[in-house]
Amino acid sequence: MKSILIIGMGKFGRHLATKFHDLGNDVLIVDSDEAIINSLASKFTDAFCGDCTNEDVIKGLGVNNFDVCFVTIGDAFQSSLEITSLLKEHKAKYIVSKATGDLQAKFLKQIGANEVVYPEKDMAENLAIKFNSNNVFDYIEISQDYAIYETPVLKQWVGKTIVEIDVRKNYNINIVVVRRDGETFPSIGADYVFSANDHIVWLGDKKALKKLTK
Numbered sequence: 001m002k003s004i005l006i007i008g009m010g011k012f013g014r015h016l017a018t019k020f021h022d023l024g025n026d027v028l029i030v031d032s033d034e035a036i037i038n039s040l041a042s043k044f045t046d047a048f049c050g051d052c053t054n055e056d057v058i059k060g061l062g063v064n065n066f067d068v069c070f071v072t073i074g075d076a077f078q079s080s081l082e083i084t085s086l087l088k089e090h091k092a093k094y095i096v097s098k099a100t101g102d103l104q105a106k107f108l109k110q111i112g113a114n115e116v117v118y119p120e121k122d123m124a125e126n127l128a129i130k131f132n133s134n135n136v137f138d139y140i141e142i143s144q145d146y147a148i149y150e151t152p153v154l155k156q157w158v159g160k161t162i163v164e165i166d167v168r169k170n171y172n173i174n175i176v177v178v179r180r181d182g183e184t185f186p187s188i189g190a191d192y193v194f195s196a197n198d199h200i201v202w203l204g205d206k207k208a209l210k211k212l213t214k
Contacts, residue, residue, distance in 0.1 A: 001024055001025055001026065002020075002025045002026070002067040002068065003025070003026045003028075003065065003066045003067050004017075004020045004025050004026065004027045004028070004066060004067065004068055004070070005027075005028050005030070005061065005063060005066040005068070005069040005070065005092075006020075006027065006028070006029050006030070006070045006072060007030045007031075007052050007069070007070065007071050007072065007073065007083055008030075008031060008070075008071060008072035008073035008098075009029055009030075009031040009033070009036045009037070009040060009072075010072060010073070010075070012072050012098060012119050013029070013031075013070070013072035013073075014040070016070060016072060017029050017040075017044065018043070021043070021044065026046070027044060027046060028044075028046040028047070028048065028061070028066070029044050029046070029047050029048070030047075030048045030049075030050060030052060030061070031049065032049065032050065032051045032052070033049070034049045037049040048061070052079075052083045052086070053079050053082045053083060053086075055086055058083070058086045058087065058090050059090060063087050063090050063091070063092040064090060064091040064092060064093065066092065066093065067093060067094065068093070068094045068095075068096060069087050069092045069093075069094065069095050069096070070096045070097075070098075071083050071084050071087070071095065071096070071097040071098060071113075072098045073098065075100070077100075077104055080097060080098070080099075080104075080108065081107060081108065081111060084097045084108055084111055084112050084113050085111045085112055087112065088111065088112025088113075089112075094114050094115075095112055095113045095114050095115075096113065096114065096115045096116070096117060097113040097115075097116055097117075098116075098117055098118075098119065099116045099117070099118055100118070100120065100121075101118075104116075105118070122141070135151050135152055135212075136149055136150070136151055136209070137150040137151065137152075137199060138150040138201075142203070145205050145206065146203065146204065146205050147203075147204075147205075147206075147209075148176060148201060148202070148203050149201070149202055149203075149204065149209060149212075150179070150199055150200070150201045151199070151200060151202070151212055152198070152199055152200075153194045153195070153196070153198040153199070153200055154212065155196075157194045158194050158195065158196045159193065159194065160193065160194060161190065161191050161192060161193050161194075162175065162188065162189070162190050162191070162192050162194075163190040163191065165194075167202075171204070171208055171211060171212060172204060172205070172207070172208050173202045173203065173204035173208045173212070174202060174203045174204070175188065175200055175201070175202045176201045176202055176203055177201045178192065178194075178198050178199070178200055178201070179198070179199040179200075179201065180195055180197060180198050180199070181197065
């Protein structure tokens with residue numbers, strides 16, 4: 001369980017706070033709009049209405065006590081900069097700030113953000129990769145070159161084992177799990193025999209994706 005501070009209850013902030021809460025973490029939500037805080041107070045017992053561009057508010061939150069502080073005010077960039085800077089100044093352990101563009105990300109990192117996220121950009125890129133091919137069910141980027149993909153098993157693999165196909169040598173991928181009929185098999189061995197309705201979740205680069213989905 002972690003202690004999480006989320007400043008800014010827009011759509012992204014609310015979804016983030018809800019997921020952290022559902023995962024059993026201690027979550028404090030903050031927003032300058034009292035109506036928004038009141039609407040969320042029934043779900044989040046730790047909710048505070050305040051303007052976090054005010055240094056006294058940041059001091060009062062005790063930001064150094066949280067494992068992660070999120071600044072999810074991507075649309076009000078000046079406020080996001082000020083809050084990120086104040087969090088850094090008051091010894092926040094780890095700061096994650098939302099940006100809507102590369103220039104914003106650059107400034108946020110310069111003034112103290114440990115990590116910058118682009119929810120809209122990331123979602124757009126993931127959707128583009130997913131729907132660019134008819135054979136990609138899901139996609140999670142790990143780095144600029146590598147990602148985790150979920151694809152259907154190749155027809156020529158059906159009835160064969162992993163060792164017979166030699167996926168690492170021939171396709172340069174690592175199979176993470178296999179999904180079949182709603183079940184997930186996370187620890188498949190070299191003798192695993194592929195079925196026609198298998199989905200494979202694998203780690204590899206973009207070249208491997210082209211080879212598997214062409």
